[in-house]
Amino acid sequence: MTLKTTQLRDAIKLAIAVGAGVLASTALAQEAQQEEATTLDRVEVTGTRIKRVDAETASPVFVIDRQAIEASGVVTIGEFLQTTPAVAGAATNPQVNNGGGGGAATMDLRGLGPNRTLVLVDGRRWIGSVANAGSAVDVNSIPMALVERVEVLKDGASAIYGSDAIGGVVNFILRREFEGLEVSAMTGVSSRGDADTVRYEAMWGASSEKGRIMFGASYDDIGEVAAADRPFSSQPFQLYNGEQTIGGTSRILTGYYLLPRAAAAAAGADLSDPACGNQADVVLTRREGTSGASGSDFRCYNPLVDVYNFQADGNLNLTPQEHLSLFVNGSYDLGDFAEAFLVGAWNKTQSKFQIAPLPFDGRPGVDNVPISADSMYNPFGVDITDARLRLRGFIPTRQTSFETDTYQFTMGLRGDIGDSSWSWDAYYTYGRTPQTQTVSGYLYAPALTAALGPSMIDPATGSPICVSTPGDPTTAIPGCLPVNFFGPAPDPSTPEGQAQLEALRLINPTIINKNENELQVYSVNATGDLFDMPAGPLGLAVGLEHRRESATSTSDFLTIIPPGETTCLIAQEACTFGDINGRFDVTEAYLEALIPLLADVPFAQRLSLSLGVRYSDYSNFGENTSYKGGLEWKPIDDLLVRATYANPFRAPTVAELFSPTVPSAQTYIDPCNDFTGAPPGSPQAGACVNVPTDGSFEQSNNQTTSFQLSNPDLGPEKAKVQTLGFVYSPAWLEGFSTTVDLWKVKIEDFITIVPEQTVINQCFDFGRFCDQINRDSRGDIVSMVNPIGNFGVIEAKGVDVGFRYNFPETSWGRFTWSLDTSYLAEFEGEFLEGDPTTRIGVFPGSYGLAGTFQDNATNGFGNFARWRALNDLRWSKGDFSASVTTRYVHHVDENPADTGDPDDPNYVTRRTVPAWAKTDVQVAYRFGDETWQSRVELGVRNVFDRLAPLVYSGFNGSTDMRTYDAVGRFFWMRYTARF
Numbered sequence: 001m002t003l004k005t006t007q008l009r010d011a012i013k014l015a016i017a018v019g020a021g022v023l024a025s026t027a028l029a030q031e032a033q034q035e036e037a038t039t040l041d042r043v044e045v046t047g048t049r050i051k052r053v054d055a056e057t058a059s060p061v062f063v064i065d066r067q068a069i070e071a072s073g074v075v076t077i078g079e080f081l082q083t084t085p086a087v088a089g090a091a092t093n094p095q096v097n098n099g100g101g102g103g104a105a106t107m108d109l110r111g112l113g114p115n116r117t118l119v120l121v122d123g124r125r126w127i128g129s130v131a132n133a134g135s136a137v138d139v140n141s142i143p144m145a146l147v148e149r150v151e152v153l154k155d156g157a158s159a160i161y162g163s164d165a166i167g168g169v170v171n172f173i174l175r176r177e178f179e180g181l182e183v184s185a186m187t188g189v190s191s192r193g194d195a196d197t198v199r200y201e202a203m204w205g206a207s208s209e210k211g212r213i214m215f216g217a218s219y220d221d222i223g224e225v226a227a228a229d230r231p232f233s234s235q236p237f238q239l240y241n242g243e244q245t246i247g248g249t250s251r252i253l254t255g256y257y258l259l260p261r262a263a264a265a266a267a268g269a270d271l272s273d274p275a276c277g278n279q280a281d282v283v284l285t286r287r288e289g290t291s292g293a294s295g296s297d298f299r300c301y302n303p304l305v306d307v308y309n310f311q312a313d314g315n316l317n318l319t320p321q322e323h324l325s326l327f328v329n330g331s332y333d334l335g336d337f338a339e340a341f342l343v344g345a346w347n348k349t350q351s352k353f354q355i356a357p358l359p360f361d362g363r364p365g366v367d368n369v370p371i372s373a374d375s376m377y378n379p380f381g382v383d384i385t386d387a388r389l390r391l392r393g394f395i396p397t398r399q400t401s402f403e404t405d406t407y408q409f410t411m412g413l414r415g416d417i418g419d420s421s422w423s424w425d426a427y428y429t430y431g432r433t434p435q436t437q438t439v440s441g442y443l444y445a446p447a448l449t450a451a452l453g454p455s456m457i458d459p460a461t462g463s464p465i466c467v468s469t470p471g472d473p474t475t476a477i478p479g480c481l482p483v484n485f486f487g488p489a490p491d492p493s494t495p496e497g498q499a500q501l502e503a504l505r506l507i508n509p510t511i512i513n514k515n516e517n518e519l520q521v522y523s524v525n526a527t528g529d530l531f532d533m534p535a536g537p538l539g540l541a542v543g544l545e546h547r548r549e550s551a552t553s554t555s556d557f558l559t560i561i562p563p564g565e566t567t568c569l570i571a572q573e574a575c576t577f578g579d580i581n582g583r584f585d586v587t588e589a590y591l592e593a594l595i596p597l598l599a600d601v602p603f604a605q606r607l608s609l610s611l612g613v614r615y616s617d618y619s620n621f622g623e624n625t626s627y628k629g630g631l632e633w634k635p636i637d638d639l640l641v642r643a644t645y646a647n648p649f650r651a652p653t654v655a656e657l658f659s660p661t662v663p664s665a666q667t668y669i670d671p672c673n674d675f676t677g678a679p680p681g682s683p684q685a686g687a688c689v690n691v692p693t694d695g696s697f698e699q700s701n702n703q704t705t706s707f708q709l710s711n712p713d714l715g716p717e718k719a720k721v722q723t724l725g726f727v728y729s730p731a732w733l734e735g736f737s738t739t740v741d742l743w744k745v746k747i748e749d750f751i752t753i754v755p756e757q758t759v760i761n762q763c764f765d766f767g768r769f770c771d772q773i774n775r776d777s778r779g780d781i782v783s784m785v786n787p788i789g790n791f792g793v794i795e796a797k798g799v800d801v802g803f804r805y806n807f808p809e810t811s812w813g814r815f816t817w818s819l820d821t822s823y824l825a826e827f828e829g830e831f832l833e834g835d836p837t838t839r840i841g842v843f844p845g846s847y848g849l850a851g852t853f854q855d856n857a858t859n860g861f862g863n864f865a866r867w868r869a870l871n872d873l874r875w876s877k878g879d880f881s882a883s884v885t886t887r888y889v890h891h892v893d894e895n896p897a898d899t900g901d902p903d904d905p906n907y908v909t910r911r912t913v914p915a916w917a918k919t920d921v922q923v924a925y926r927f928g929d930e931t932w933q934s935r936v937e938l939g940v941r942n943v944f945d946r947l948a949p950l951v952y953s954g955f956n957g958s959t960d961m962r963t964y965d966a967v968g969r970f971f972w973m974r975y976t977a978r979f
Contacts, residue, residue: 045061046059046061046123046169047061047155047157048594049123049527049541050592051527051539057632057642058608058630058632058642058643059154059157059644059723060154060155060725060743060800061152061153061154062084062086063151064084066147066148066175070974071885072920073937073941073972074941075186075188075197076105076140077139077140077142077144077147078107078139079093079105083887084107085822085870086109086154086168086800086822087107088108088864089113089856089962090108090113090855090863091105091114091962092136092962093105093106093961094140094321094351095317095961095962096319096961097315097316097317097354097355097956098315098353099857099955099956100353101319102129102138102351102404102435103138103140103319103323103350103404104138106136106137106138107137107139107170108862109167111827111849111862112745112747116747117136118161118162118164118165118169118170119136119139119171119172120161120169120170120171121142122173122174123161124429124521125429125431125521125547126431127406127433128517128519128549138406140349141345143216143325145203146174146175146329146345148175148176149173150170151169151170154800155644155721156644156647156721157628157646158614158626158647159613159626159627159628159647160628163651166719166745167745176214176329176331179207181203181204181979182977182979183200184201184976184977185201186200186975187972188970188971188972188973190967190968191945191971192968194225195223195224197222197972198220199218199220199974200220201217203215209333211330211331211333212331213328213329213330214327214329215326215327216326217325217326218323218324220323223318224320225316225967227315228313229317230317230947230957232947233311233315233957233959233966234311235309235958236248236311237952238896238897238952239952248307250301250303250388251359251388251390252306252388252389252390253389254288254306255486256285256301257285257380257386257387258385258387260382261276261282263380263381264380266381267298267381269282269284269300270296273299273302275302282300283300284298284299285298285301285306286298287299291488292379292487292488293487295379297379310355311957313356313392313397314354314355314397314398316354317957319351319353319354323349325346325347327344328343328344334413339415340411341410341412341427342409342410342411343411344410345406345409347405347406348406349404349405351402352399352400352401352402353399354398354399355397356392356398357390357391357394357397357441358391358398359388360389360390360485362385363386364385366567366572367572368445368566369445369448369449369452370383370449371384372455374453374455374471375452376455376456376464376482377482377485377487387485391489393490394501395504395505402435402436403435403438404433405433406432407430408430408432408519410427410428412425413426414426414427417526420528420529421529421537422526425525426523428520429520430519430520431518431520432516432518434516435515436514437513437514438511439510439511439512439513440508442509442570443508445567445568445570448483451466451503451507454467454468454471455482456470460473465480466480466481481502481506482503483500484500490504511558511559511570511574513553513554514554515551515553516552517549517654518549518550519547519549522547523543526541527540530593533596534599535599536599539593540592540593541590541593542590543589543590545588546585546587547585547586550584551654551655551658552579553660555579558570559574560575560576560577561575561577561661561663567663575662575663576661577660578660578661580654580655581658584620584651584654585619586619587617588614588615588616589614589615590612590615591612591613592610593610593611593612594608594610595610595611603635604634605635606632606634608632609629609630609631610628610630610632611627612628612629616651620657621652624651627647628647629646630644637731638730638731639726640728642723642727643724644722645721645722646719646721647719647721649717650716651716652751655710656751656788657712657714658712661709664705665705665706666705666706666756666757667757668756668757669702671760671761671764672688673698673699674697675688675693676693676694676695683763684764687760688764690776691775692779699781700778701780704781704782704783705782705783705784706756706783706785707785707786708753708787709788710787710788711787714789714790715749717747717748718748720744720746723744726740727739735805735806736803736805736806737803737805738802740799740800740801741800741801742799743798743799743800744795744797745795745797746795750792751790753786754786754791756784756786759786760781760784761837765837772784772785772786792829792838793829793833794829794840795827796826797825797826800823802820803817804817814877815875816872816873816874817873817874818872821867822867824851824864824866824867827840828840828847842893842895843893843895843910844909849861851864851866852892852893852894853893853894855954855955855960858953863892863962864892866890867888868890869886869888871886871888879925879927880924881923881925883920885919885921886918886919887917888916889963890915891912891915892912894913895910896911896953911952913949913951916948918946919944921943922939923938923939924937931979932979934976934978936973938973940970941967941970941972944969947964948965
């Protein structure tokens with residue numbers, strides 16, 4: 001096929017970068033074949049489907065070139081992309097252990113949520129992450145070796161690309177021209193000897209007059225970092241009366257046993273300690289070094305002293321992972337009619353998370369497993385329904401291993417329409433992500449109930465047995481061995497310890513869960529000039545697309561909660577109500593036009609209007625129409641003024657529509673505490689059902705089980721996105737440019753689960769949602785039902801400012817400098833639109849998240865530092881090159897949940913997490929000849945070893961693992977050879 005071409009010299013990539021407001025530096029030293037002139041007629045810049053020679057568009061685009069990615073020394077591309085200043089909130093990454101561990105990395109532009117950032121590969125959708133059931137894309141599943149550059153569109157673009165492009169678009173542009181063989185090997189390790197890493201890549205390419213082909217493979221292996229090996233995560237730090245203390249949980253190694261005071265005294269427990277209090281019930285724990293065989297081995301539990309450091313006992317700061325990728329990219333000329341093309345990739349990720357040993361909690365509504373008064377190991381002779389114990393040494397540490405495959409291929413045809421300016425393409429995309437989760441470290445509840453139930457020594461054999469009827473060996477339960485939860489962990493060197501470990505092994509199952517997502521896209525597109533206008537040709541792009549997204553899951557029967565129950569056959573945290581089996585289809589049509597209004601007149605060297613519209617018909621909720629308009633005004637050569645307005649949308653995901661109910665333990669403060677009654681029919685009377693009215697009520701537990709429900713009746717989120725900015729490239733300072741872009745986003749019908757505390761407060765104050773709350777006969781909230789819905793509204797605005805300067809070449813070499821910054825002025829909203837009492841905020845009475853942090857594990861949105869910046873300085877001279885890159889995150893305020901007395905003047909409700917920055921350095925040397933070229937790179941990430949700051953409200957490791965570096969100084973080296 002003969003393509004019409006216009007020469008654009010090797011500066012084409014720089015032109016794209018500067019014209020689009022790019023602040024990431026382009027390559028300073030290219031390989032020989034990259035220095036050749038590139039012949040392209042028009043380029044398609046992310047944010048428009050109209051191919052055009054001028055790359056300056058109305059939409060702000062941030063471009064990251066391949067050299068910047070390589071110079072960073074990262075192993076996965078997600079690790080690098082999350083340093084983009086426009087990324088905020090709570091994008092996941094391999095540093096997220098508890099609640100992560102799948103090896104995935106997602107993009108969260110503007111902090112609006114990863115499922116509101118659309119990820120494309122060469123302008124086409126990529127399959128969503130299994131963990132998000134077709135929602136956010138794991139960018140680590142995109143082969144890094146195949147990526148030429150990444151274009152980040154910081155604008156709403158549903159009219160151009162469809163659903164999800166509210167926060168923006170991340171478009172991976174793949175390498176297309178490659179000949180020869182290239183291999184590389186990288187190794188690295190942290191300064192503390194962990195996070196050991198290797199990566200190998202190989203790529204081969206060839207071309208002819210008819211076609212081109214590229215094959216490649218990569219493998220990497222990243223080692224773990226233990227939470228115990230970093231000071232900020234080695235303990236569960238917290239504040240108490242404004243002072244740093246060491247926290248922990250009541251599920252401790254020596255146990256927590258609530259029983260009647262009389263039974264404790266009769267068994268010989270010492271109750272003289274002030275910690276024993278004077279209530280009718282008392283909480284005991286075993287004395288260190290004792291067997292727990294008699295009551296005298298126990299003392300009173302002291303909540304200020306008897307806590308368990310779960311951080312140092314298995315938790316991770318960096319989850320181990322392996323990636324293996326294979327990919328192909330090729331095309332073949334079919335003649336004047338068309339060119340066939342194929343892009344295919346397969347990625348296998350093996351990873352795992354690991355958390356502290358299982359906490360046994362026998363209370364009703366939690367594990368619901370009592371210890372029988374007739375257990376042969378129970379020294380107190382009474383049933384114990386509230387026993388808590390950390391099972392370190394009893395069963396293996398809790399782990400979930402993931403094996404995730406990502407398959408995606410696109411095949412199609414493309415070509416020109418005669419000798420006109422029109423071109424077309426038609427393609428089919430298929431993606432699939434099967435995942436297997438292997439879970440260990442839990443106990444089978446029915447068997448554990450029997451093992452902690454009545455037991456005795458069998459008079460016939462002299463061995464311990466479980467029995468249905470106390471004292472009757474004829475009622476022995478087959479296959480059951482009694483378990484001792486009063487003594488220390490079993491000693492495997494003794495026969496008794498071996499018997500206990502064997503009893504526990506029999507009820508310690510391996511759990512297998514499987515998930516799978518599937519994506520199919522059929523698309524036909526055309527673009528070209530419709531007709532000439534006085535200021536230039538009117539460009540047009542049109543297309544049709546049909547897409548199907550589906551998700552299925554198969555949960556191990558042990559994890560499924562039976563109807564009417566609150567727990568499954570293992571610990572509640574691993575439970576679910578069933579499987580996913582859902583899908584939706586959408587058919588779409590779009591039209592985009594570029595209308596030149598003025599050209600080459602005073603104060604308007606160019607004035608253009610871009611318009612776009614997309615009609616979507618979804619199988620689950622119906623029709624939607626999105627619009628976008630953009631204005632490009634170039635009053636003088638040096639200045640481009642640009643503005644856009646769009647109304648993007650986000651369709652609900654398969655997970656939001658069809659996921660099974662998931663139980664979640666949520667903390668709360670009951671407004672019915674100290675309740676003294678209310679008039680009949682008032683909201684308070686309806687909210688405090690079964691609560692005594694004499695003022696004596698105090699909630700007995702600060703957690704309740706919330707059953708979080710999907711909703712097949714969800715509608716789409718609707719947004720309004722506006723940008724206004726300019727690109728200034730002064731002729732008087734060649735090589736310099738600056739960009740400023742103001743942006744504003746408003747999302748209505750925001751899909752969210754209303755926080756449980758908000759639901760409880762709404763019931764008490766206004767009588768809303770009361771049917772979702774279940775109180776027991778004492779008045780305690782024992783469970784809640786909390787469905788997802790189109791409830792909220794979000795508004796955010798800010799400004800992106802950047803500078804770039806390509807210094808003139810001197811005898812000292814050539815320098816390139818760029819600084820990209822993002823300022824968040826406002827991030828506000830309401831969980832229930834129109835209700836100011838449900839305002840989104842970290843602090844009581846506050847409004848807005850800008851400048852704050854609230855962990856997403858506690859119904860928060862993540863990190864919203866007002867300023868983020870990325871500074872990059874590069875140098876090259878001959879075969880030598882070097883770079884220094886600094887990432888900056890401004891300070892944020894957190895609510896550290898101070899456990900002191902609010903009436904104390906030292907009580908803290910607001911704490912500032914200090915600003916944080918890290919600097920990476922890299923040096924490289926290239927050598928070889930025309931047939932063999934080599935490159936050696938040495939680098940240090942986080943050269944000043946700036947560890948993550950302490951964040952008391954951080955769920956993982958007393959910091960924000962989604963934002964800061966939890967590894968520290970890291971040394972790396974890479975060798976690349978090309979033949």
